[in-house]
Amino acid sequence: MSATERSLQNGLPAAGAFEVQTSTGEASAIHAEQLCRHYRMGDTLIRAVDGVTLTVGAGEFVALLGSSGSGKSSVLNLIAGLDRPTSGSVIVQGRDLAQLSREELSKYRLRTVGMVFQSFNLIPSMTLLENVELPMRFAEVDRGKRDSLAHEALSRVGLQARMSHRPSELSGGEQQRAALARALINHPRLLLADEPTGNLDSHTGVEIMNLVREFNRQLGMTVVMVTHERALAERYAQRLIFLADGKLIGEEVNSAAAGQTGASHAIRDGARP
Amino acid sequence: MKLPDLTELAVRNLRESVLRNSLTTIGISVGVASLVAMLSLGIGLQQLASRRLMKSGLFDTIVVSSRRELRNFSREEERSGPPPAESRILDEPARQEIERLPNVAEVYPDIRFITELRYADKPHLTTIAALPASAKSRDAFESLQGQFFSSEMAPEAVIQKAFAEELLGKTPKAGLDETNVNDLAPPLLGKELTMRYAQREASPAAPSANNTPAASGDQTVAGASYSVVSRELKLKIVGVSDLDPESMRGPTRGRVFLPLKLAESLHVVQPTDLREISRAASDQPVYASVSVRVKNPAQIRTIEDSIKKMGFNAFSILDATRSLQQFFAVLDLFLGIFGSLALAVASIGIVNTLVMAILERRREIGIMKAIGASDRDVEKLFFAEAGAMGILGGIVGVALGWAIGQVINLGTNVYLRRQSLPPEHFWSVPWWLVGAAIIFAFLVSLAAGLYPAGRAARLDPVQALRYE
Numbered sequence: 001m002s003a004t005e006r007s008l009q010n011g012l013p014a015a016g017a018f019e020v021q022t023s024t025g026e027a028s029a030i031h032a033e034q035l036c037r038h039y040r041m042g043d044t045l046i047r048a049v050d051g052v053t054l055t056v057g058a059g060e061f062v063a064l065l066g067s068s069g070s071g072k073s074s075v076l077n078l079i080a081g082l083d084r085p086t087s088g089s090v091i092v093q094g095r096d097l098a099q100l101s102r103e104e105l106s107k108y109r110l111r112t113v114g115m116v117f118q119s120f121n122l123i124p125s126m127t128l129l130e131n132v133e134l135p136m137r138f139a140e141v142d143r144g145k146r147d148s149l150a151h152e153a154l155s156r157v158g159l160q161a162r163m164s165h166r167p168s169e170l171s172g173g174e175q176q177r178a179a180l181a182r183a184l185i186n187h188p189r190l191l192l193a194d195e196p197t198g199n200l201d202s203h204t205g206v207e208i209m210n211l212v213r214e215f216n217r218q219l220g221m222t223v224v225m226v227t228h229e230r231a232l233a234e235r236y237a238q239r240l241i242f243l244a245d246g247k248l249i250g251e252e253v254n255s256a257a258a259g260q261t262g263a264s265h266a267i268r269d270g271a272r273p
Numbered sequence: 274m275k276l277p278d279l280t281e282l283a284v285r286n287l288r289e290s291v292l293r294n295s296l297t298t299i300g301i302s303v304g305v306a307s308l309v310a311m312l313s314l315g316i317g318l319q320q321l322a323s324r325r326l327m328k329s330g331l332f333d334t335i336v337v338s339s340r341r342e343l344r345n346f347s348r349e350e351e352r353s354g355p356p357p358a359e360s361r362i363l364d365e366p367a368r369q370e371i372e373r374l375p376n377v378a379e380v381y382p383d384i385r386f387i388t389e390l391r392y393a394d395k396p397h398l399t400t401i402a403a404l405p406a407s408a409k410s411r412d413a414f415e416s417l418q419g420q421f422f423s424s425e426m427a428p429e430a431v432i433q434k435a436f437a438e439e440l441l442g443k444t445p446k447a448g449l450d451e452t453n454v455n456d457l458a459p460p461l462l463g464k465e466l467t468m469r470y471a472q473r474e475a476s477p478a479a480p481s482a483n484n485t486p487a488a489s490g491d492q493t494v495a496g497a498s499y500s501v502v503s504r505e506l507k508l509k510i511v512g513v514s515d516l517d518p519e520s521m522r523g524p525t526r527g528r529v530f531l532p533l534k535l536a537e538s539l540h541v542v543q544p545t546d547l548r549e550i551s552r553a554a555s556d557q558p559v560y561a562s563v564s565v566r567v568k569n570p571a572q573i574r575t576i577e578d579s580i581k582k583m584g585f586n587a588f589s590i591l592d593a594t595r596s597l598q599q600f601f602a603v604l605d606l607f608l609g610i611f612g613s614l615a616l617a618v619a620s621i622g623i624v625n626t627l628v629m630a631i632l633e634r635r636r637e638i639g640i641m642k643a644i645g646a647s648d649r650d651v652e653k654l655f656f657a658e659a660g661a662m663g664i665l666g667g668i669v670g671v672a673l674g675w676a677i678g679q680v681i682n683l684g685t686n687v688y689l690r691r692q693s694l695p696p697e698h699f700w701s702v703p704w705w706l707v708g709a710a711i712i713f714a715f716l717v718s719l720a721a722g723l724y725p726a727g728r729a730a731r732l733d734p735v736q737a738l739r740y741e
Contacts, residue, residue: 077735082643082734082735083735102647102648103647103649106642106645106646106647106648106650107645109642109643109644109645110644110646110647111645115643117643121636121639121640121643122640123637125285125286125289134641134644135644135645137275137278137282138641138645138646138647138650139645140274140275143277182644183644186645
């Protein structure tokens with residue numbers, strides 16, 4: 001473990017500090033109960049999420065699978081606190097997001113959640129370093145500390161040579177790695193990934209997924225990944241959850257991924273930059 | 274988000290679409306420039322007017338007379354206050370008391386008398402008045418030909434144009450153009466006038482042989498008996514004044530002026546002397562009236578009131594300054610409104626620019642919210658951008674307004690010089706206007722940012738990030 005990895009890990013609160021016990025007795029990071037998100041489009045009611053109940057344990061790596069329009073991204077947005085449920089509840093780290101004010105919700109997004117997107121969503125006018133620093137500006141971290149943490153995070157994803165480049169000067173894989181560095185910068189407990197490899201070729205996609213798994217195993221982050229690629233999900237996620245038409249239609253424990261240890265994986269894949 | 278971060282992000286955002294933001298900022302600058310130009314013209318004109326009034330000696334002077342002096346400026350004064358016979362004497366202690374009032378610049382006795390002057394062996398009868406050294410800066414002597422008195426005791430005279438005409442026998446005919454003072458002065462300057470006057474001299478009964486009777490003779494002799502002696506004094510004409518320095522005094526105004534100290538030392542018999550001889554309890558000189566010069570015409574009323582409370586009659590041309598102040602307040606208001614119109618138009622430019630920026634940066638706002646920016650962070654960022662444009666536009670605008678003022682000032686003075694009129698500085702940008710204009714531009718910009726900032730803050734991140 002490198003010094004940077006250690007410091008990132010030390011910055012996290014002790015694992016399990018905010019967990020709630022579910023009926024199964026397992027420590028859970030996320031618990032959604034009868035979660036609904038309905039939109040009205042003209043006269044028709046669209047049930048993007050329609051009564052989803054699911055639990056994600058602390059430190060678990062879960063994949064949400066489904067075809068487009070199945071509601072998997074909507075569920076992710078609800079967990080991320082970007083959207084509010086029409087009914088039902090999402091309890092993350094013991095707090096019901098439906099009850100939080102807009103201000104509290106933005107704090108939650110800032111401190112508890114890190115997000116990566118299919119289209120990377122880096123701010124084009126900023127360099128990588130500035131992009132990674134941005135969440136710390138909102139968190140009012142001192143400039144000096146901000147700078148060194150952003151350097152550390154970018155080094156961790158192998159972009160130390162690219163810090164002063166703008167996103168448009170980088171490849172998709174590099175942009176997604178920068179986005180991962182940004183997602184980690186405030187030491188969140190939760191990493192939410194919305195089709196993180198959707199815009200990448202398969203080789204680069206594997207690189208990114210290995211990084212995600214590394215965060216999951218070494219930093220103990222809970223990962224929820226939305227994807228429509230079953231193969232990718234089976235290779236990395238410990239559990240697969242299937243959605244269709246806004247409803248949960250099935251769940252599968254992926255023993256292959258669940259049984260492996262992080263260290264052996266990271267070495268075997270040899271994909272770390 | 275902390276202020277330095279906010280400013281940094283705002284400035285970098287402004288630089289991202291530099292053309293549009295520069296144009297908006299130029300719009301604000303033009304608005305501020307027009308406001309500054311209008312207001313500085315108003316302020317400049319007001320300063321010019323009050324400078325003129327101050328220098329004219331009309332609006333900063335209160336004429337104080339004893340109530341015993343029965344020749345009042347108004348009927349009202351005869352009825353108010355104590356009866357004349359019981360009221361105070363305007364003597365030296367009273368003069369000093371008035372001088373100690375706040376905002377009083379100086380109090381000097383009014384010495385004026387009618388007497389005969391001989392010029393080229395021809396007698397002329399006129400009113401002679403004394404002037405303090407401070408009168409030199411008055412407007413009335415601005416176009417003085419020759420010069421002012423060389424010292425307070427110099428046997429010199431400044432004569433008024435009308436008297437100069439009389440001396441030269443050049444009485445202007447009705448309907449003709451006025452004689453130019455430039456033509457009158459050369460033959461008179463340096464010439465001698467012989468003034469014949471009645472001096473009040475301490476009676477020989479006085480033990481003191483001092484030849485300054487008003488000061489020492491009256492001190493020793495309570496009865497103050499004195500003799501009146503006819504004297505002659507040769508005066509040199511040093512200046513001819515174009516304007517009438519004592520127009521406010523109407524028929525009693527002087528046409529020949531002497532230095533005040535010199536006039537005091539002459540002890541010319543004053544009309545009050547005869548009346549006061551029966552009383553003569555005071556061991557100090559008694560004045561018919563004194564002139565009070567105030568530091569600021571705005572204070573004239575309070576000073577006038579305190580003088581009246583002391584039991585004297587007071588007179589000033591006060592109402593004219595009051596209505597003038599009102600006029601300038603209205604003028605400034607109108608100029609300010611017209612100047613603000615351009616700024617109002619510019620503020621619509623800010624709204625437009627920022628609303629455009631929201632549309633353009635929709636995704637960016639969505640990203641910022643997704644990674645933890647609160648509504649307030651986004652709102653503050655847009656406010657900061659509006660404020661930065663406002664401050665920048667304000668600074669450039671003030672400079673521009675100042676430059677416009679300088680150019681117009683210069684142009685007008687070229688015109689005035691062609692008309693052979695003295696140059697005037699009627700354009701003034703005081704420091705408070707510089708600060709106020711920049712702050713005003715800042716506040717207007719913030720107000721303009723209100724709607725765009727609120728709209729950006731309310732943006733739904735899911736909508737903003739929806740994959741295009």
